[in-house]
Amino acid sequence: MIAVQAVLLVLVGVAGTLVALARDPLRQAILTGTFGVALALLFFALQAPDVALSQLVVGAVALPAMVLLALAEVRSHENRKDDE
């Protein structure tokens, strides 16, 4: 049990570092999804199923969806400005 928690803690740390140091926001969005899933697994290992459930859906579905929609919107705006 302790080994699982240690491995997941390290995984969460690595995933968080990758998210923060990524350059392209699109890549960051996808990495955020991975980070969210890793966090949810860590919460399961820390005996917190309720937290893990909400983190799983928020971090893997809602948050990346919002970020991707915002990115798409910005990109459409830039394309429209270039056409003018």
Added chain:
Amino acid sequence: MSRTARLVVFAVGAAGLAAMLAWSFAGLPDFGVYTGRYGRIIAQITEPDRGVTNAVTFTAFDVRAVDTMIEEFIVFAAAIAAVALLRHQRGEPEEEEHPADMLRPKTSPALRVVGALLAGPTVVVALDLVAHGHLTPGGGFQGGVVLAATAVVVVAAGGRVRLPPDEPPLLAEIIHGAGAAGFVLLGLAGLIFSGAFLNTTFAGHGTTGALLSGGAIPLLNVATGLEVAGAIVVILAEFLEQEMLAAEEGESS
């Protein structure tokens, strides 16, 4: 201040912050050693007091219910803020060129089949999470976000989006408001029937482990689930409308 100067100042500050974090974490109890008393007391009174078995839901919706209500209002306000930020843009000039009031994205049939297959079970899972929130892991927040995720799945697979510029509000907005109001009304009911705001004992005890137990906690779960689901769907609908408006303008120009 140039970017390099900013980064240097940040580095100095971060070093100080790291030192203080290390010093303060050294004073915390070891990992795995739990010294608090609140948690132990709650673990002992959950079952006999209210008849629920999920201590986390009991804490969130009974012992700390006002806290949860305030956090729910943060969600409510955030949805309103997102709408206020994004909605007034719809008065932009390209309104007349819109052929219909429905925007349908072009997605492959395989994606649509998968979306259709996933939508039903996900809704059932969400309702199950909300309904059994006081017995097994779950509750209003979890079920609400899963319900909103269903909307994401449907739209991502190519569902239709209706634009309500001046039309009647989205169903999600009505649900959203109903959930938030429901929470407060249940709290007032606790005040009227049991003498304390958000006191959940007015709705009866029930048997431990049954679906209808735990006083008003299941009702609070339902109100929360509706509110959270409505808020997230409203926010996503705003983003989606903005994005599809921009994309359609890009295509028609």
Added chain:
Amino acid sequence: MTVLAYGVAAWLFLVGLVGIVRSRNLIGVVICLSVVQSSTYVLLLAIGYRSGAKAPILADIKSGAPVVDPVVQALTLTDVVVEATVTAVLLALAVQAHKRFGSLDPDAMTEIRG
């Protein structure tokens, strides 16, 4: 293990701050802010953890068995959902800023125009 658990929380906090300061894109700033928020969840759950204890669902556990602290879990659970909606507001702000200033680079938004 103690050092690892609290260390990861502190590390996530600092690395998120580094991401915010270094980022050249407003949406990247918002994502790194969510990393900083996640560090507080890890810290809270690490404080509430009890070795050898079970999850605080008392249905199958005999009474009196040690359980993990349910209070921090209740705090973290509502916080996760609130984080998502607040991030949405920040993203809406970023999109509007893009409409106003034409770019998402924080360094380009130095003037406050009235």
